[in-house]
Amino acid sequence: MLSWLERRFSVREAGSDGKTEILAGITTFMTMAYIIFVNPSILSNTGMPFGPLMVATCLASALATLCMAFLANYPIALAPGMGLNAFFAFGVVLGMGISWEVALAAIFLEGVLFILLTMTRLRESIVNGIPKSLKIGISAGIGLFIAFIGLQSAGIIVKNDAVLVGLGDLKSTPVLLAFLGFFLMVALEARKVRGSILLGILAITALSVVLGVSKAPEGIVSLPPSIAPIFGKMDFSMVGNANFWIVLFSFFFVDFFDTVGTLVGVTNRAGMLDAKGQLPRAQQALLADAIGTTAGAVLGTSTVTSYVESASGVEQGGRTGLTALVTALLFLAALFFSPLVSIVPACATAPALILVGIFMMMGLRELDFDDWTDFVPACVALLVMPFSYSIAHGIEFGIISFVVLKLATGKTKEASPLMIGLCLVFLAKEIFV
Template sequence: MQILERYFQLREHGTSVKTEVLAGLTTFLTMAYIIFVNPAILSQTGMDFNAVFVATCIAAALGTLVMGVVANYPIALAPGMGLNAYFTFAVVKGMGVPWQTALGAVFISGIIFVLVSSFKLRELIVNAIPYSLKLAISAGVGLFLAIIGLKGAGVITGSEATMVTLGNIHSPSTLLAVFGFLLIVVLEYRRVTGSIIIGVLAVTLLSVALGLSEFKGVFSMPPSIEPTFMQMDLASALNAGLVGVIFIFFFVDLFDTTGTLVGVAHRAGLLDKQGRLTRLKKALFADSTAIMAGGILGTSSVTAYVESAAGTAVGGRTGLTAVVVALLFIAALFLSPLAGTVPAYATAPALCYVAVLMARGLAEIDWDDLTESAPAVITAVGMPFTYSIADGIAFGFISYTVIKLLSGRYKDITPMVIVIAGLFTVKFAFFH
């Protein structure tokens, strides 16, 4: 205990081993849904479900462990919601890119993340992006998750006449998915720890009871990771046509991680007097390590999880919280039969609920300034309507630059925004 006390500086942070363990358990329960949802999403690319399950657990454990031991922050990492959807539906299914190539793009984005963090380009890029577009990107990813979740639940379906229409709402699976979403919302409102995982498991249990899905068990030895391990195709990922894909992996993860780190640290009182993270470089090292590990193991980009705030809310203040979460992800490796029992419509409510959380960023946009709100809306709605996070972000940067220039608001545009808008324009002109 004394070793833990000294290494993690528990007394200095006003916490204890007992509190940190409780915080770690709380954080894990709020984000454990990812061990079911991530394989369900990525397996639609043709990747082996069980191998992705193992990759998800190990990548999350590795990234979270490094965050705890090296950076000493109570922040957990796992494959990001939104990034896994982009990997599956935009890159592999949308562009026809083999999943091995997409994994290569993930790995390369991790290398870029390391370089950008090392040379302090991160601050330059993050600070240069307009606040309205940052909010819109988060909300747009949420809306993208919503349309995927609604489709997976059977609430909506394709239509030649109207593009999209109401699905078969009399279907038992659709009704269970709707119930799952409502259950998650109510439990979250009542501040029940692990509301998302409870919702997913409740729908799964009802599905098995009604004979809609097969119960495959709960515990077993971890399955093989061989089908996805070291399967990344770096040579193909360096193709000029995938530069935009690598950029989006990097770009979305950069904002997601930075925003989560600052937000969770602020809630936990871990920022310095200037509002900065004193060990930011170490925290970003943990994230970039996890991204590269994810590419090697066989999962989409790993990022910091906002659910870490649940752990800090019960007193988690140091990296010991993160270490506990990492150990629990390792323990979760023995739950592969349970993961295989969860049907797709049981994870759909989780996607829709995360969409609700992410969409609230739209409320902070300055709606009285059309030069800010119009590009923001274009960004947010562009993602679900084009079924592409990348295209939504591209529309946002290009429209922001053009609208500001034509409105005479030259001073609002930073050189970095112009460069990014220019790169996206070239992408549409020559590589789309």
């Protein structure tokens, strides 16, 4: 069986072997398995049930990752995207008052649009029109937004009527556990321990059971909860409403660059880019992402995207889709451990949100701090997202400030027609919508 898989995924030709690919797949799963806990925790704030969300998360992750394995033969795993799930819950449903059923409809159509763009190769062409500085700012802004949500979920940051936000009760057991979890995850990450986030979540969950913050599970293995409460519940009744398309475009924009950035970053580290710096089989890889997003909406979860944690498997030697296949099978196996998942408290998942947010802000080191027409728009996107509690607004004001500053300083050639068009669309939206 292993030899057949090695031939199917051209493992030897890629300079790897079956055992290495399997270990890489396990490593990738360990580094991103926190999404099984965190995604339902975030999306359940909309009123969606936790159990079915966990099932949808595992199924969508497994399906999309299988598509990546068999269509593109890349060692890249996919799952509901961090930041995109926060935007779904806090920006769209709670912030704009749009039902989660309508939000799922927007994601479904986003996925269909992605499939069409991928088949025409337009999706590959568009990415070249967005400046690198804004990609960095948007990614870092999402990271800061996620970290802010994590601080609130942990009870470290709470509402303060006098100054908007303030410190919570730092002596409470859940807050102390959240602090412990964060420093444990960081220490493990610094020591290059595989699955540092997952290990931190498990350790704090165990402590929370001992300390009475969570109840001990009645069992370990069980059949997965029914997915019926969220499966196929998309509501297209708001298709004629302008806000629906604003939400769809916001999901589209963030997912677009998150996916392309991850693909390029991970494959570059693995030495998979060609001599021209281009990604072979890019169309197939983007198609896997698009299919995952569309299927994820049907299953009942937010946008599915490629995960940068796939780089951990690449560092373990993963070079082909066999790595992704192993990761997908582990997501399916995780479906049968819902009793354990259900006891995971917010104080265990919140540190993961904070740390993932910090990971996403690391890209700021690639920003050119000397060019103010690049630096300032990136900072605008970075700051507006968490403070407006809206990823969409961060993207809008980042693009608007980029175009305005380029035109105002005579750098008109750096403001592409695409960017100018997006700027005009966003300005019209703010003025007339």
